[in-house]
Amino acid sequence: MLTWVDGRPAELLSVRDRGLAYGDGLFETIAVRSGEPRLLERHLTRLAGGCARLSIPLELEQVRAELLAFAAAIGEGVAKLILTRGDGLRGYAPPMPAQPRRILQAAPVPAYPAANTCEGVRLYPCSTRLAEQPLLAGLKHLNRLEQVMARAEWSDAACAEGLMRDTQGRVVEGVYSNLFLVSNGLLITPALTRCGVAGVMRAELLACAAEQDVPHEVRDVSFDELLAADEVLLCNSQYGIWPVRALAAHDWPVGPLTRKLQGFVGHLAGC
Structure with a gap:
């Protein structure tokens, strides 16, 4: 290497x-x-x-x-x-x-299954909570023990990612991804003012939404709002966008806005 x-x-x-x-x-x-x-x-x-x-x-x-x-x-x-x-x-x-x-x-180039992009992935509900640290929120700093502990929670290959929440139960992100949801045509991603990593693909998606006149918001997201969403997706600079199809017993379809966004940014991650 x-x-x-x-x-x-x-x-x-x-x-x-x-x-x-x-x-x-x-x-x-x-x-x-x-x-x-x-x-x-x-x-x-x-x-x-x-x-x-x-x-x-x-x-x-x-x-x-x-x-x-x-x-x-x-x-x-x-x-x-x-x-x-x-x-x-x-x-x-x-x-x-x-x-x-x-x-x-x-x-090497990560060998993610093509099905993750096409069919979507299952999320594991992590019990590890992200501490609220406004001073460090958004930064990709070297202190990643919370993510290490969260990723150690599951070994089932059926779950490609884990859902991380803060100590108040608000939805924040994946273990190594940012998260978006779609509700009534509105694209929403959690605010990262208390904790979490402000990903570059997240920034690209927000810029694409603005350019394409896709209604979007950055704000706090509750767990109940996530479950009630019409679509859920993950993004990362290495794989682009993965639709989320399930979390525990809850299911979502792979929706039209997710597919539209995949078309906008998929090439940027080398997909």
Whole structure:
């Protein structure tokens, strides 16, 4: 597996890296097709916003150049970018000045079943709840233990994803996906002001909805509202859009708006 550290092929990493010690950093998981990183500008925009909120210095053009070169080197697959605050001494206080570290890792194209896109998927109702952390909400930071615990809840291959809610029971997202629902022609996605990850495909779907005059809202979603929805779908930069057909004993059809949105964005994930 090809790995670059600070722009050069490498296999070793300092044990003093704050990403390892404290999860002090961010990451982006980018689909690469024909040597090109998909949705690159949305990934870079999210990364820059996260660095600003965490006060991690970012040389954006350097990161862009490295991502383009790395994508060209791997051709087809996934490029995972990890940006940490760099090395530090013992203790939480961040080094001043920080010297961020850039890690790029290559992986093969994910082998998701075609049926997930065509026929839809079943969700597992995770009992793990997302803590409300407005300071970190929306960021793709390196602290992912809630998702690790949620994903460990099921091993049944019949469930392709899990549903995650916050501590008040509000619907938030999938374990590694964002969630939308359709009610009376209105496209709705949960607000991510308390917790959750603001995915790049979620942003793309919202932009497509605006361009195509599809009525849409970003707001809190209750579990009962989810169950009463006409359509439910998941999105992710690696697979595009999966219709959701079931959650426990509840079923949904694969609806017309879901199919329309798949047509708009499917190519962006290399589907």
